[in-house]
Ligand SMILES: Nc1ncnc2c1ncn2[C@@H]1O[C@H](COP(=O)(O)OP(=O)(O)O)[C@@H](O)[C@H]1O
């Protein structure tokens with residue numbers, strides 16, 4: 001436990017050692033606001049809710065999460081510090097989880113800085129704050145899923161750009177697998193059982209459920225399992241790479 | 245006494261290439277093993293397997309009796325490791341890095357500060373502890389790597405080229421430091437500087453092409469070179485032929501090699517017949533003539549000569 005905390009703390013502090021953290025936060029906030037106001041016609045809709053805002057999140061994270069996760073392991077490999085890191089008495093699970101938690105916490109910080117949105121809708125009308133809270137939870141869990149995918153793929157290479165591209169690709173498949181336009185397209189060819197399976201393992205249907213304000217046990221389990229599976233895969237990749 | 249570092253028939257293949265070929269060695273407490281070999285010989289790869297960072301293709305390694313594959317955490321706790329090139333987090337300061345390592349190593353908090361300050365003082369980092377590591381010179385970076393390896397006062401140290409990139413004074417300091425801590429530890433250092441082996445190692449292992457080709461005390465190894473107990477005689481150019489004829493006439497002299505020095509001087513390396521001591525014979529026979537001899541001294545390059553003999557063939561094979 002001590003090692004987990006120490007690793008997560010060092011990684012998290014690492015974001016603030018350079019201006020990168022500030023730049024990331026500014027761009028994240030600017031883009032999420034821009035999407036909501038200009039693309040989503042937030043003000044013109046006249047509804048006091050954050051539906052539009054959260055509907056963009058899967059696509060927002062598609063780029064912001066890989067941008068954060070790409071350096072987690074690839075950078076260690078490129079700098080050679082992985083040799084120091086992995087010969088310290090840190091259990092592998094703590095190394096992987098610690099790095100992941102730091103990135104997740106950082107993205108959580110970015111997400112929490114969107115609170116002026118929430119204040120805005122409360123000034124404009126009387127939104128269902130329970131739904132908004134659930135949506136924030138959904139968004140945070142989804143961010144974790146993307147970052148876990150990114151952790152694993154970052155461990156597979158020493159090139160951050162490759163890690164980024166791979167993560168965007170895999171995360172896109174996991175997200176779009178449940179997107180309406182895609183399911184409509186393939187429903188012509190496959191049976192209902194296949195469609196249900198795709199919906200079960202893809203991110204969007206679970207995200208949409210929670211954003212509606214329905215916090216079902218199975219959707220929570222889905223995100224926890226998604227994160228756990230990809231972090232276990234990250235451990236397997238790192239262990240495999242020990243073979244040189 | 246237990247063997248603190250054990251390499252048991254280690255093999256490492258990278259694709260077709262066998263980088264380490266059946267290397268076995270043991271290091272006991274109090275021993276400093278100098279791991280010698282030309283670039284690409286397999287020193288770093290062997291050390292990476294000893295620390296558990298790389299998985300061997302065959303063979304086993306253990307640290308203080310803990311198998312590095314099956315008891316990795318216990319092995320890492322007693323190990324201090326300086327990886328090749330001393331990789332460090334560039335955004336951290338030496339202070340924050342050492343704090344991180346101390347925390348990860350679970351040093352009790354009352355001891356933590358003391359150990360950090362101790363290792364900073366030992367490696368003379370006082371002036372840069374609060375400076376980001378990527379702004380430090382190569383010598384300072386190397387010393388931060390050393391400070392990190394020494395931090396927890398480990399029983400076993402594996403140091404991959406600890407003096408690389410240091411200036412002569414810093415090299416000297418690091419050697420003094422290793423000598424000082426050596427009695428209670430088992431240490432492996434890799435190097436391609438032979439004087440370093442003479443200076444601090446109780447044992448030398450020479451490796452070429454992934455294979456151990458010599459293992460023994462530096463003095464013992466030097467004995468295997470024809471240059472062991474050789475003398476070097478420096479004299480002016482014009483006296484060389486005269487000196488040569490005298491020296492080559494001696495029964496106990498096997499061979500005389502010559503090297504041109506600056507200022508019209510020549511250095512003659514007088515190689516004795518195996519096992520003979522020739523200092524008195526050489527001084528006597530040379531002093532009978534007026535040869536204007538500048539100096540006569542023991543030729544100290546026997547270990548270097550052996551190293552070259554043993555490893556040059558592997559270099560040539562590599563090139564071919
Ligand atoms: N990760 C790797 N992949 C492929 N070949 C490697 C790798 N690491 C080392 N080698 C090769 O193994 C040999 C031994 O390298 P190394 O152990 O670094 O030698 P040394 O430390 O003695 O200079 C070299 O030929 C090197 O090119």
Ligand SMILES: [Mg+2]
Pocket residue numbers: 284287288289328
């Ligand atoms: Mg090396």
